[in-house]
Amino acid sequence: MERITIIDIAKMCGVGVTTVSRAINNHPDINEETKMMIMRVIKENHYIPNNSARNLKRAASKTIAVLIKGITNPFFNHMIKVFEEEIKRKKYSFFLQRVDENQDEIDVAIELEKEKRLKGIVFLGGYFSHSKEKLTQLTVPFVLSTIGMSEVVEPNEYSSVSVDDFNESYKLVDYLCSLGHTKIATITANMEDVSIGKLRFEGYKKALADHGVDYNADLVWHMKDDIESYTMENGYVVTKELLASKEEFTALYAISDSLAIGACKALLEAGKRVPEDYSVAGFDGLDISFYYNPSITTMKQPVGEIAEETIKILFDLINKKITHAHKTFPAELIVRESTRSLL
Amino acid sequence: MERITIIDIAKMCGVGVTTVSRAINNHPDINEETKMMIMRVIKENHYIPNNSARNLKRAASKTIAVLIKGITNPFFNHMIKVFEEEIKRKKYSFFLQRVDENQDEIDVAIELEKEKRLKGIVFLGGYFSHSKEKLTQLTVPFVLSTIGMSEVVEPNEYSSVSVDDFNESYKLVDYLCSLGHTKIATITANMEDVSIGKLRFEGYKKALADHGVDYNADLVWHMKDDIESYTMENGYVVTKELLASKEEFTALYAISDSLAIGACKALLEAGKRVPEDYSVAGFDGLDISFYYNPSITTMKQPVGEIAEETIKILFDLINKKITHAHKTFPAELIVRESTRSLL
Incomplete structure (x- = not known):
């Protein structure tokens, strides 16, 4: 026709x-x-x-890209929705780009800049330890959302929105200590992680120290490199190894809810009870942490607010209202069924 | 600089x-x-x-859009990953577009066609009951992926890849009946749904009939309109109402795993045990159906294969190798802890 x-x-x-x-x-x-x-x-x-031509031109010249590491992580689902809504409200196009775990997000972003004439970039998730030299290759404004930054880069070189991963992690482990736990195992990131994983791990160590609990390296278990990180499967496999190690512990702090749920599954399969035999705590505040049986004690991140603030800062950068900004939101300790007091 | x-x-x-x-x-x-x-x-x-200009031109002329209804549904996470990989392997750009529950996906697609000069479209999820007249407004090839079609449209008007929702649903309820359950409640779609929800519901009714079990409309519970469909929250709220109704039942068939998990939570909160007091079964085969406590009996959909075949058919359409195609994959009944025999 x-x-x-x-x-x-x-x-x-x-x-x-x-x-x-x-x-x-x-x-x-x-x-x-x-x-x-x-x-x-x-x-x-x-x-x-x-009006393709007109729209193409408009779309090409006013696009915001969201680069996401870990698209299967349910933590990001709600954030993506908010990003899209906020970006459309500003009459910009929204472009979602998945980044593989082993890909360099800055390289991906540089490629995208060339192809799409981006006006701005949101980096969502993943480790982030790029040098200043690398970051300056980006020619458009960008914001790191829910990415902890190490001290490698000066704060005035970038913008970020997240919770204070060190402090919120500290609070959670402080709570476990306050319940009388002294043998607290943790499932944490790889040794090389200098981002969120490192910050949450440092919070764990500081809380132990402040409670006079000796740090025991044998209770520190790292996510498997060959399994997608922060997933239920990773927590499940690592906890099986922890149990096989015969190392004694009374509580397990996993640095994400998905890891915590995998951990619970491994404990339950081994005939253990949660929290009677082991207390388990997570981080993030995913919906499933409420629906799981037992429900999971966690630090709930205000994902909607983080996503909204990310876009606000990005447009302030685009409109040259600011040169950089860092905003941290408080997380909320939610005590549920998966943890118990030893006192 | x-x-x-x-x-x-x-x-x-x-x-x-x-x-x-x-x-x-x-x-x-x-x-x-x-x-x-x-x-x-x-x-x-x-x-x-x-080389923005060159890339823009190339990107604009070779884009495949994936329109997804229900982006927060974990069922789609793995599929999106496969879509992106397969589309990139074909040297096409991949564009992911979220469609709101109350939006008409064909209208969204028509808008996108104008803006992006699409070469093809994948519709993922949602109800689909558009008329032939509506479908013919689309000027590029499209494939419906994991969307059950009602008889409204002739099969030669479109292409699709999915499981046989009627038959697979039948098999699951047939299994529950074979365990001796006769009072099987169901959480199903809205009355107006003429897509997957209707097909799975028809499978439920047929299985009951074949086992000589009288159909009881009081055991049929519909997802809430004001809560995102197929979610844990929806299953949770509906199951609370089911319990409050005092209607007797021994098994509950939810037409998605997320609904089933919400249902379990409501039952557990009410002091009931799964499966001792109530058997619960889901549909989809999400990872969480394995990790949940108890693990959930479900029909596992081969999501990776469905996604790959969707792209294969789409490119066969684009290259005019075929005019339309319908492919259904078998699902797999996975019996887990959440169901028990009454015999």
Whole structure:
């Protein structure tokens, strides 16, 4: 079928092309009845206004890319929704790009800049330990969202929104200590992680020290490199190894809820009870931490607020209102069934 | 900082612009040492080749859009990953577009066609009951992935990949009946659903009939309209109402694993045990159905295969190898801890 053009519509309606265009574009200078008649004809004939060129140009010049590491992580689901809504509200296009665990997100971003003429970038998740030299290769404003930054880069070289991973992790382990736990195992990130994983681990160590609990390296278990990180499967496999090690512990702190749920599964399969035999705590505040049996004690991150603030800062950068910004939100300790007091 | 141009790089290297271009584009007609020297200078100066125009054109003319209804549904996470990989392998751009529950996906697709000059579309999830007239407004090939179609549209009007929702649902309820359950409650879709929800519900009714079990409308509970569909929260709220109704039942079949987990939570909170007091079964085969406590009996969909086949059919359509295709994959009944025999 030949595609219908605006000229065909004008002919059918007995009006000029300009009038049809006015009807389509909600121009005020058109008779309301004429407009309704034209729109009816357009609808009946399935005419699609051919403004691709204009839209392409607009889309190409006003796109925000969200680069996400760990797209299967349910933690990001709600954030993506908020990003899209906020970006569309600003009349920008939203472009979601997945980054593989072993990909360098800055390299991906540089490629995207070339292809899409981006106006801004949000980096979501993943480790982030790029040098200043690397970061300066990015020519558009960017914000790191829920990515802990190590001291490698000066704070004035980038912008970020997250919780204070060190402090919130400290609070959770402090709570476990306050319940009388002294043998607290942890499932944490790889040794090389200098981002969120390191910060949460440092919080764990500080809380132990402040409670006079000796740090025991044999209670520190790292996620497996060959399994997707922060997943239930990773927590499950690591906890099986922890149990096989015969190392004694009364509580297990996993640095994500998904890891904690995998840990619970491994404990339950081994005939252990949670929290009677082992207390288990997570981090993030995923929905499933409430629905799991037992429900999981966790630090709930305010993901909606973090996502909104990320976009606010990004547009402040785009509009040159600010040069950089760092905002941390408090997380909330939610005590549930998976932890118990030894006192 | 002024952005470095290809002319600057050529000057620094003491070569012509064409030589720099050859180095960048891996042209065979360039001395290997010259090329290495140029690439080093490019790297040191953080030069970004400015081929936006070319890339834009290419990207604009070779894009596949995946329109997803229910982006927070973990069922789609792995599929999205496969879609992106397969589409990139074909050297096409991948564009992910979220569709709200109350949005018409065909309208969204028509808008996208205008803006992005799409080559093909994948519709993922959601209800799908559009008329032939509506579907013909789409001017590029499309495939419905994991969307059950009602009889409204002739099969030669579209292409689809999914499991046989009627049959697989039948098998699950047939299994529950074979365990001696006769009072089987179900959490199903809205009355208006003529897609997957209807098909799974029809499978439920047929299985009951084949076992000589009278259909009891009081055991049929619909997802809430004001809560995101197929979620844990929806299953949780509906099951609380089911319990409050005092209607007797021994098994509960939820048409998704997330609904089933919400149902378990409501039962556990009410002091009931699963499966001792109530058997619970889901559908989909999400990872969490294994990790939940108790683990959930479910019908596992082969999501990776479904996603791969979707892209294969889409490209067969684009290349005009076929006019339409329908492929159904078998699902797998996985019996776990959440169901028990009454016999």
